[in-house]
Amino acid sequence: MEANIYLLTELMENSDESNPDIKVNESDPTCIFFTSGTTGLPKGAPLSNKTYILAAKSICAIPLVNKKSRNYTCLPLFHANAQLYSVTGMRCLGASLVLSDHFSPRNFFNKISKYKATYFNSIGGMMQILDVTFGEEDVPEHTAKFVAVGGTPKELWERFEKKFKVDIFEAYSMSEVPVLFGNFHPEKSKRKVGSFGKPIFADLGRETKIVDDHNQEVKAGVGELIQKGQDFMMKEYLNAPKATSEVFDADGWIHSGDIVRKDEEGYHYFVDRKKFIIRVAGENVSAFEVEDVVNSHPAIEQSAAIPVPDPIRGEEIKIFIKLKEGINDVNMEEIIEHCAQRLAYFKVPRYIEIVSKFPKTSTERIQKMTLKNEERARECHGWDRNKEIPDWRNKYYNIK
Incomplete structure (x- = not known):
């Protein structure tokens, strides 16, 4: 099939200022995030306008994120991290964003200082690469005060904070449920090393729990993380009814496939993907x-x-x-x-x-x-x- 290609310059030249008066509902789909494909082929997860904005605003639960923040990210814009928690999160606040086109470990902190970023977004692999790139005495002076990250190994956590002189705010989400969990307590002493914290916006109808192999709730202990709440997650995978039926149970709970430990205070700790648990x-x-x-x-x-x-x-x-x-x-x-x-x-x-x-x-x-x-x-x-x-x-x- 032949595609029709339109140049943006031509569209702008032929446009006018009339308002098309298109009504947008909060339940209308606004984007499709594709899963990372670490355990199989990527699947499309359509998200509504409301879910998209709630996800973006969930990064603002970090106590140091405010209108004066300047976020730095070098993650790709097709990924939820950069699109939601950097670009849209900063737009919701009216704060500043520094968007880099690639990750360069050696120049990373120089760029942060050049643009006076107050914090940066990361994924676990970047943290490990930065850690091995710089020795204790090699870290350049920089302006970042903290990092918002998902997937920091416990062994790395405190060493990274000390070496790079930043606080770690650990978070967790999935393409299908992008509204964050966060280890975001304002007091550092009450942030638990190794934990991705508690669900953000739990007071708005969001439900989360840990279940065992028989789908019975585990109040404190290890099990699979499941979630519920139409404003916080996709309704289905795009054109994939079989995959949808595999991830949703009969009561509307979405199964994450992640094995998680929950402690007595409600803090959550990632154990592993269910498919990557090894039975020895x-x-x-x-x-x-x-x-x-x-x-x-x-x-x-x-x-x-x-x-x-x-x-x-x-x-x-x-x-x-x-x-x-x-x-x-x-x-x-x-x-x-x-x-x-x-x-x-x-x-x-x-x-x-x-x-x-x-x-x-x-x-x-x-x-x-x-x-x-x-x-x-x-x-x-x-x-x-x-x-x-x-x-x-x-x-x-x-x-x-």
Whole structure:
């Protein structure tokens, strides 16, 4: 089919000042966000005008965000983070925005200072890259006071705040439910490291809860996060009734697919994607937790943990690692020892493979399903802890 192409200059030249008087309702769809595609093909999530604006305003729950704020973002505008929490959030406030066209770790803080930004938006991968780019003494002077971010590993959190002299305000959302959860308490002592906080606008009819495998609510503990409330989420996936029926239950709750821990005070902590929980001899292991520990090794820039089928234990853990710039090799036994000092024995990776790069989405998220599918076709899964250190359990845990 041939497309009709119109030049903006021609449209403007032929336009007039008459008002088309088009009425817009708050329930009308205003945009379609596509899911990141880390666990499968991206799906379109249409959002209404009201949901879109509530999502944008939810960033304003950060106590330091106000009309004098100047936000810096280098994230792409097709992504909800930049579009909602930077551009539209600042427009709702009448505040300032600095929009960069790419992420440059070395020039990042120079740009922030050049444009006098008071804070910046980030995703977890950017935080890790900035952390490995700069040493304690290498961080340039800058004007940012805090960062609004989703997905900061606990191991990185306090180190990042100290090194870059910023406060971290952790948040959580999904393309389907873009109104934020936020760890936004005005008093820093009451912000819990590792938590993405509580749901914003819970007083406006938004419902959230944690449920177990039988869909029973868990008041405090671990389970899947589900949400409800027509003003806060999409009504369906675009032209995908099967996918819609898989994510919504009979009572209208949308299932996130995220395993979350909720504490006694109502603070939420990300555990892992439900599809990335690794079952090792009947034990549930969070890939996110394993990666957090592996990434804290001084030679490692980034990692990805995936399950590998095992005929006896069901699944074993494989970790892919990318080394920091300038480091060409690492002692695998040192990585196992590093993990053993910080993880239960059944969470220590069995297989390790060094890679030069990861398959990633356009927003820098590792495509773990690609790694997982490729691994299924392989007979050799890389360096094998059981072969190279046969007495590792006794050596590190005194378990024979």
